Amino acid sequence: MIGTSTPEYIFIRASIAGLRAITPLSVLYCGFCVVRPPQSIVGKVLVAWAAIETAFYFLVYLPRKHILQKAADHPEPLDPEHRKVLFQRCFSTIPDAELYLSKWFLGSPMEDIKRENIKDFFRWAFLNTADYNPADEEELETYINGVEELLGRKIEPGRGSAKCLRLTIDEVGMMHRSFFWYCIVGLVDTATAVHFKYRGFNLYRTPLRRFFDVFPLRPLTLFSTHHSPAEHTSYWYRPHTSKTKLPVLFVHGIGIGLFPYVQFFGEINQSEDYKASDGDVGIIAVEIMPICMRITPAAIAKEDMCREINSILEKHGWDKFVLISHSYGTVISTHLLQNPTVAPKIGPILLVDPVTFLLHLPDVAYNFTARKPRTANEHQLYYLASQDMGVSHTLSRHFFWNENILWLEDIEKHDVTVSLSGRDLIVNSDAVGRYLVGAAPESSESGSAWSDDDGAWKEAPWGGVGLDVLWWQEADHAQVFDIVRARKKLVEVVKRYVRSGKGANGTVYGTIKG
Known part of the structure; x- marks a missing residue:
């Protein structure tokens, strides 16, 4: 993630403008060449490229944009009792009720948010539907009463002009990517492969079909002799040769794939004490292609992803491992922690810039999909990630917040380190940190407010047992992998975890089969 300086702003805006200009200029040039065909070799090469870009827009992007608008296949809603429990858990951790509503309603003023508007939001949030059903009215009124209690006032009846953010119901927003852009992605993918091969990894590809x-x-997949046991999930694997340490399973975030993490992987086995020890720590770095700025099939369901990851673990004989995930990867981690087959195999956990804690708050959804960009880093996020067709489709049609939310009790049996960035432009990292360390909201006459907190937890030393929070005040989302001091600390955490031998609950992990 770039910074927020004026030169960076000029650079990113110019880069985006240049990338977006490729296709319209190509279409215009093709039209011009119909009237005046080029005679020079350079002109013929240019018109050939322009023809590719034009065809790519009309024959690939436009049809795909239409196909991706298909309605989401929502999971069955929880039963009423579980919905009530979920509602109470969510509303006991809302630091600012007015800001909560305003952001979920795309920044609308409170006078435009009335009773029926909030019911529309809760139909989506808790009932997984946009349809009116008289049978739901009593339950929705209960939720409205909860909102009124937080606000400390009554909500006006009727319907206002506000429109709420309903991620899996709203249109899938996207911007065109040129054929040239995908060539750049392909070059980065090749560079990533070179880095991984240099560091002793092998690509385990999906079936050639x-x-x-x-x-x-x-x-590279055509030349790989290693086959993934998973139908849809490829991964990079560094063999685990240690008999006393735990291996590592890594799940990346939204972006250009695994390239931003290659230095981090290289440093995990890079020290004198490791060289003199009993072998290397194995790493499985899973590839989630639908969030890697590529054109791919739709993201698979959480049950299928857990099953495929478990098949990968079984292939290599891993019955216990350290789980590391970044950003969107923490969603996959949440699913693994909830999966009865995979969960018992999970040892210590490192969550970097997690998006799953306090997911009922609007910050992640609003900041990633609805915020109008102003600063350089916001423009980078919006164009390169939020408006990518694969990323947008994954979030708009396969991201169900009540399946992805992670609560403290879900990780209480593990040693867990959560790394938070103080300037995170996606996550409300301050609220997440307070939730993790126990600075829970308390009731007041004006609604809900966070209890007094002097921020001492941000400077607390890392202990390695139970729950630890690392706070990087000057870091933005994903920048901890670029800041040497922060990255070295994360590597230190991993090295301690792979050597730990037992968890906070006293469970001995034992050795790995292979």
């Missing part, structure tokens, strides 16, 4: 499922194409 799926070669054309991912664009840009990945020629």
